[in-house]
Amino acid sequence: xxxxxxxxxxxxxxxxxxxxxxxxxxxxxxxxxxxxxxxxxxxxxxxxxxxxxxxxxxxxxxxxxxxxxxxxxxxxxxxxxxxxxxxxxxxxxxxxxxxxxxxxxxxxxxxxxxxxxxxxxxxxxxxxxxxxxxxxxxxxxxxxxxxxxxxxxxxxxxxxxxxxxxxxxxxxxxxxxxxxxxxxxxxxxxxxxxxxxxxxxxxxxxxxxxxxxxxxxxxxxxxxxxxxxxxxxxxxxxxxxxxxxxxxxxxxxxxxxxxxxxxxxxxxxxxxxxxxxxxxxxxxxxxxxxxxxxxxxxxxxxxxxxxxxxxxxxxxxxxxxxxxxxxxxxxxxxxxxxxxxxxxxxxxxxxxxxxxxxxxxxxxxxxxxxxxxxxxxxxxxxxxxxxxxxxxxxxxxxxxxxxxxxxxxxxxxxxxxxxxxxxxxxxxxxxxxxxxxxxxxxxxxxxxxxxxxxxxxxxxxxxx
Amino acid sequence: xxxxxxxxxxxxxxxxxxxxxxxxxxxxxxxxxxxxxxxxxxxxxxxxxxxxxxxxxxxxxxxxxxxxxxxxxxxxxxxxxxxxxxxxxxxxxxxxxxxxxxxxxxxxxxxxxxxxxxxxxxxxxxxxxxxxxxxxxxxxxxxxxxxxxxxxxxxxxxxxxxxxxxxxxxxxxxxxxxxxxxxxxxxxxxxxxxxxxxxxxxxxxxxxxxxxxxxxxxxxxxxxxxxxxxxxxxxxxxxxxxxxxxxxxxxxxxxxxxxxxxxxxxxxxxxxxxxxxxxxxxxxxxxxxxxxxxxxxxxxxxxxxxxxxxxxxxxxxxxxxxxxxxxxxxxxxxxxxxxxxxxxxxxxxxxxxxxxxxxxxxxxxxxxxxxxxxxxxxxxxxxxxxxxxxxxxxxxxxxxxxxxxxxxxxxxxxxxxxxxxxxxxxxxxxxxxxxxxxxxxxxxxxxxxxxxxxxxxxxxxx
Numbered sequence: 001x002x003x004x005x006x007x008x009x010x011x012x013x014x015x016x017x018x019x020x021x022x023x024x025x026x027x028x029x030x031x032x033x034x035x036x037x038x039x040x041x042x043x044x045x046x047x048x049x050x051x052x053x054x055x056x057x058x059x060x061x062x063x064x065x066x067x068x069x070x071x072x073x074x075x076x077x078x079x080x081x082x083x084x085x086x087x088x089x090x091x092x093x094x095x096x097x098x099x100x101x102x103x104x105x106x107x108x109x110x111x112x113x114x115x116x117x118x119x120x121x122x123x124x125x126x127x128x129x130x131x132x133x134x135x136x137x138x139x140x141x142x143x144x145x146x147x148x149x150x151x152x153x154x155x156x157x158x159x160x161x162x163x164x165x166x167x168x169x170x171x172x173x174x175x176x177x178x179x180x181x182x183x184x185x186x187x188x189x190x191x192x193x194x195x196x197x198x199x200x201x202x203x204x205x206x207x208x209x210x211x212x213x214x215x216x217x218x219x220x221x222x223x224x225x226x227x228x229x230x231x232x233x234x235x236x237x238x239x240x241x242x243x244x245x246x247x248x249x250x251x252x253x254x255x256x257x258x259x260x261x262x263x264x265x266x267x268x269x270x271x272x273x274x275x276x277x278x279x280x281x282x283x284x285x286x287x288x289x290x291x292x293x294x295x296x297x298x299x300x301x302x303x304x305x306x307x308x309x310x311x312x313x314x315x316x317x318x319x320x321x322x323x324x325x326x327x328x329x330x331x332x333x334x335x336x337x338x339x340x341x342x343x344x345x346x347x348x349x350x351x352x353x354x355x356x357x358x359x360x361x362x363x364x365x366x367x368x369x370x371x372x373x374x375x376x377x378x379x380x381x382x383x384x385x386x387x388x389x390x391x392x393x394x395x396x397x398x399x400x401x402x403x404x405x406x407x408x409x410x411x412x413x414x415x416x417x418x419x420x421x422x423x424x425x426x427x428x429x430x431x432x433x434x435x436x437x438x439x440x441x442x443x444x445x446x447x448x449x450x451x452x453x454x455x456x457x458x459x460x461x462x463x464x
Numbered sequence: 465x466x467x468x469x470x471x472x473x474x475x476x477x478x479x480x481x482x483x484x485x486x487x488x489x490x491x492x493x494x495x496x497x498x499x500x501x502x503x504x505x506x507x508x509x510x511x512x513x514x515x516x517x518x519x520x521x522x523x524x525x526x527x528x529x530x531x532x533x534x535x536x537x538x539x540x541x542x543x544x545x546x547x548x549x550x551x552x553x554x555x556x557x558x559x560x561x562x563x564x565x566x567x568x569x570x571x572x573x574x575x576x577x578x579x580x581x582x583x584x585x586x587x588x589x590x591x592x593x594x595x596x597x598x599x600x601x602x603x604x605x606x607x608x609x610x611x612x613x614x615x616x617x618x619x620x621x622x623x624x625x626x627x628x629x630x631x632x633x634x635x636x637x638x639x640x641x642x643x644x645x646x647x648x649x650x651x652x653x654x655x656x657x658x659x660x661x662x663x664x665x666x667x668x669x670x671x672x673x674x675x676x677x678x679x680x681x682x683x684x685x686x687x688x689x690x691x692x693x694x695x696x697x698x699x700x701x702x703x704x705x706x707x708x709x710x711x712x713x714x715x716x717x718x719x720x721x722x723x724x725x726x727x728x729x730x731x732x733x734x735x736x737x738x739x740x741x742x743x744x745x746x747x748x749x750x751x752x753x754x755x756x757x758x759x760x761x762x763x764x765x766x767x768x769x770x771x772x773x774x775x776x777x778x779x780x781x782x783x784x785x786x787x788x789x790x791x792x793x794x795x796x797x798x799x800x801x802x803x804x805x806x807x808x809x810x811x812x813x814x815x816x817x818x819x820x821x822x823x824x825x826x827x828x829x830x831x832x833x834x835x836x837x838x839x840x841x842x843x844x845x846x847x848x849x850x851x852x853x854x855x856x857x858x859x860x861x862x863x864x865x866x867x868x869x870x871x872x873x874x875x876x877x878x879x880x881x882x883x884x885x886x887x888x889x890x891x892x893x894x895x896x897x898x899x900x901x902x903x904x905x906x907x908x909x910x911x912x913x914x915x916x917x918x919x920x921x922x923x924x925x926x
Binding site: 049052054055058107110111112113114116117119120121123124125126127128129130131132133134135136153227228230231234235238241242274275276278279280282283286289293299301 | 501504505506507509510514567570571572573574576577578579580581584585587588589591592594595596693694696697698699700701704707708735739755757758759760761762764765768772778780
């Protein structure tokens with residue numbers, strides 16, 4: 001390795017460690033301010049998502065472009081040199097962002113054009129005007145680029161401390177405001193009419209939410225860039241939704257995810273200055289989103305797949321045990337199927353597999369699971385015996401099945417041939433209260449006993 | 465005025481080519497846009513225009529890699545890149561549509577949120593790749609975003625003098641036109657009634673992803689020459705404008721093509737003229753021209769706003785005008801009715817001047833609309849208004865009689881068929897009297913066996 005490349009690697013490492021250990025004052029300020037921005041984005045975004053208005057933020061950010069350019073032109077006209085001030089540019093962005101929002105509302109309520117098209121129209125129009133004005137700005141003497149380009153693509157790491165104080169300060173105000181009206185906003189999102197009936201001023205609240213969303217979008221422009229700033233409001237709450245059904249937890253989680261992705265993005269882009277800061281922030285958020293999508297406790301793919309699988313296994317187990325019982329019932333006689341006697345007889349594997357149309361693989365899987373769980377005991381020949389726990393569960397499964405069959409037969413006009421099928425689906429989801437109710441209605445004389453089957457037993461098809 | 469138009473005096477062949485390129489790409493975008501609009505997927509086109517960046521970047525990598533590996537010569541790299549770019553954009557476009565849909569289904573994510581997550585993530589990935597490997601590939605981000613419509617005409621094909629962008633966009637437009645014509649029935653049905661389309665054997669999935677792929681291809685072809693701004697705008701704005709002007713799909717498609725061309729021409733002309741005007745009025749140094757692509761998008765937006773205001777059927781102005789006319793008609797008819805009832809109640813003393821003056825004052829002081837309506841009735845010769853009060857002319861009395869007849873017949877009808885308080889008859893009749901046509905009146909008359917008096921005991925005039 002040559003000395004030059006060693007040196008390069010060394011300075012690279014130096015840069016990285018400086019960024020991660022937050023040795024620079026500027027990095028610390030940027031980190032704090034941008035994290036606040038992420039937190040406020042996640043918080044406000046939660047309500048925006050619930051009101052299905054997430055993409056409105058995208059329109060606001062695009063609509064801000066002409067305002068920024070015009071604010072620059074006007075400021076330069078009246079006091080040359082002031083055009084680069086963040087405050088002036090943000091003010092312009094705010095005015096035209098609100099104008100864009102108002103235009104979507106006007107299109108939506110005065111024409112027959114739908115919501116999504118109204119958003120697309122305003123976005124295209126304002127962005128077009130904005131670009132045209134930008135070329136004008138770039139052709140003025142003072143304006144070549146003038147840092148306005150950073151509004152499009154973002155420049156997090158190289159933000160100056162003064163700008164970050166502004167961003168962070170506004171974010172904190174938004175966070176405080178949002179927490180202050182948390183209860184009112186949640187009511188607005190879930191039941192607008194009820195909120196109105198309770199005497200909340202829903203229009204005012206809605207306006208406040210919109211205003212907060214516009215504010216967060218605009219102060220995010222410099223960090224993330226207008227093309228991607230919508231992600232600040234969109235990705236964290238969508239990710240948080242996978243973990244919980246509770247709005248309070250969801251908004252807290254969204255704020256945390258927003259803060260984490262912003263912080264991660266800042267550190268990464270400080271360490272690797274070549275990476276586009278805005279894109280890194282968004283991709284950090286996307287990474288957290290993917291994790292939530294897969295592992296989220298409430299709606300995540302993996303937990304849902306697992307509970308689905310557990311349910312299927314439970315069904316398979318009780319089907320297997322019921323088959324064992326029904327195989328032994330003719331041998332023992334209907335009144336002798338006590339828990340004890342059920343464990344005494346061996347069940348032939350072939351006969352058992354013939355009780356139900358199981359696919360071969362599934363049958364073997366079920367049997368070996370049942371053996372592992374101590375419900376069946378494998379005997380020397382191709383046979384099994386129920387354990388006492390297995391016998392108990394088998395009696396329960398059959399009881400559930402038959403109670404529901406009898407209920408269907410006595411209480412409905414269902415064809416007796418269909419009763420078995422009908423019970424097959426329901427027996428697995430009956431809870432103890434429902435069973436007690438069934439027994440009460442059917443005047444069952446032997447509670448906890450297994451009633452005889454109301455129809456001749458035959459092979460049943462595997463339930464899908 | 466002369467100075468405002470002065471930039472146009474130096475209009476060259478280059479300017480014409482710019483307009484042609486803009487018009488061709490705008491038309492190519494408007495075709496799939498029409499169906500996106502009707503399928504309520506306008507934002508999908510928007511999203512694809514962002515995510516295609518990833519496809520474009522991938523195409524750059526592939527073509528660069530091919531040159532490095534000496535599979536192709538650097539001379540052919542450009543043409544290979546165009547093909548890979550097209551394929552890459554289609555793949556990424558269809559992929560983003562598919563990802564959005566699976567996120568919606570698998571993750572129970574609301575559709576707009578799913579769209580937002582997918583497009584921001586993929587776009588961020590594209591941006592990151594560009595920045596990270598900027599040394600290897602020479603993509604100018606500004607070029608992708610803003611386009612190079614001004615320099616596009618300079619790159620010509622062979623010696624023909626025809627810019628390459630014209631040919632690329634022309635071919636895409638031709639493909640889109642052909643597909644629209646060939647699959648018109650299927651596209652229309654699946655846009656308006658997806659359920660019926662499915663039962664008729666039109667594969668919904670194929671139509672959906674086909675449209676997405678087509679959109680992505682159109683976008684990426686237009687990207688290079690006009691940039692993504694124009695593309696985003698032209699995809700939805702011309703179709704939406706056409707949608708405000710007509711109810712027929714074929715007419716809407718043709719109109720949207722015309723509007724696309726008009727926006728391109730108007731946009732370039734205003735890009736040349738407006739900046740001068742603005743910069744002079746703001747008072748900064750002269751700016752020669754603005755981004756043509758941006759101005760074309762702005763022009764399309766301007767046409768949309770015009771259609772929104774002035775459209776013949778759904779325009780705001782027309783709707784307000786119709787409402788005003790209706791209001792005036794009702795107010796005028798109410799004046800007639802009052803006069804008729806006044807004459808009816810005082811038949812013996814038709815010359816009670818003081819009462820007539822009082823009545824005129826009462827009517828005209830009621831509201832501005834009824835004053836205007838009275839004035840219009842006098843102009844039309846249905847009323848004679850003078851210092852000595854107000855009189856019905858013979859034609860006016862005829863119209864008034866019909867109105868009062870409608871009113872009383874409706875009251876009788878309500879009394880016969882509904883159990884309502886007496887006051888309610890009058891309220892309802894006050895509203896309905898203005899909307900009963902002669903046929904309905906005859907029906908009512910027949911139903912009530914030609915009644916002589918209304919429920920209040922007043923005569924129903926014939």
